[in-house]
Each structure stands twice: as structure tokens, then as C-alpha cells.
């Protein structure tokens with residue numbers, strides 16, 4: 258007798274459905290397999306190298322981006338400034354502003370003037386030698402008298418003098434952007450208005 262529960266001829270029992278691995282499992286398998294083998298170690302090293310290159314590039318780009326927020330400004334020392342009252346300066350050479358402004362303030366019988374402390378040979382800063390009553394350049398030996406006039410060494414002319422004037426309060430204002438010169442073989446500008454304060 259035919260069994261009514263028999264499967265139809267030609268049909269086979271369906272295999273149990275296979276569960277699909279999750280994405281995380283799939284990648285986990287790949288990584289764990291690959292890192293166990295030599296090839297996997299090479300891949301891991303390459304991956305680190307690529308990550309480092311990407312992070313490095315991002316870092317450089319970030320720095321370039323941040324650079325835009327900072328102005329390309331040169332902070333130069335002030336060229337116009339006050340140095341005090343004429344009564345603050347006695348006769349002779351005053352060196353108290355040499356480091357701050359690179360000047361000397363000189364008072365003589367004619368008035369007060371300001372020498373720019375730059376050697377006219379190649380631009381070094383001479384030293385004031387009070388015991389020798391002269392400026393001496395340490396670079397090539399040029400010598401200048403107390404008024405900044407050259408008398409020895411390779412300096413071609415006296416040191417320049419800065420523009421000076423009194424402000425409404427009576428303080429001396431120095432302007433280094435405007436200087437007076439005495440070029441070799443030419444008339445001196447040292448008596449021009451603004452080259453000296455007559456006191």
C-alpha cells in the first residue's frame with residue numbers, strides 16, 4: 258500500500274537554512290586570518306603606513322588652514338618715540354637708550370641731538386668709550402668723536418642724526434625714519450631744522 262506520507266518522487270529533503278554571518282563577523286574573520294599569517298602581517302603593516310600617511314596629510318592641511326588666521330606681519334621696533342625732557346640730559350653722551358632704540362643722546366654747548374648708533378662702514382653698533390672720549394666700532398675699528406664724526410678707520414662719513422623736536426608738553430620726540438647726514442664731500446645736514454634742539 259502506498260504511504261501517503263511519502264515524499265513525491267524526485268524531491269529531496271531541503272537542507273537546513275544556513276545562517277548568514279554578520280558583517281562584523283565577516284570582517285573579523287578576514288582580519289584575524291590575515292593577521293595570523295605572514296601575508297596578514299604585511300597587510301597590517303601597510304594598513305598602518307597608509308593610516309599614518311593619511312593622518313600626516315590631514316595634519317599638514319590643518320596647520321595650513323590655521324595659518325590663515327595669523328597675519329604675516331613683521332613687528333619692527335618703533336621709529337618715533339619720546340625720550341624725556343631736555344633737562345633730563347646733562348652734557349656729554351647719554352647711552353641709556355642704546356639697547357632699546359639704538360641711539361645716543363648728546364648734549365653740547367649748541368643743544369641736544371640724537372645720533373643713530375649705526376656705523377657708516379657696514380652697520381655695526383659702535384661702543385661709547387667714555388675713558389677715550391670716542392665711539393669705537395668693534396667690527397673694523399672705525400672711530401668717531403663724541404659728536405659722531407668719523408676720524409679713523411674705514412667709516413666713510415659721520416654717523417647719522419635722527420630728527421628731534423619738542424612735543425606740546427616739552428618732551429623730546431625722536432623720529433628715526435627721518436635722519437640727517439653728512440655725506441663725504443657734501444654739505445652737512447647737521448644744522449638743518451630738526452637735526453638739533455637748541456637749548
Ligand code: FES
Pocket residue numbers: 376377378379380381394395396397398399410411412
Ligand atoms: S662696520 Fe664699523 S668699522 Fe666696519
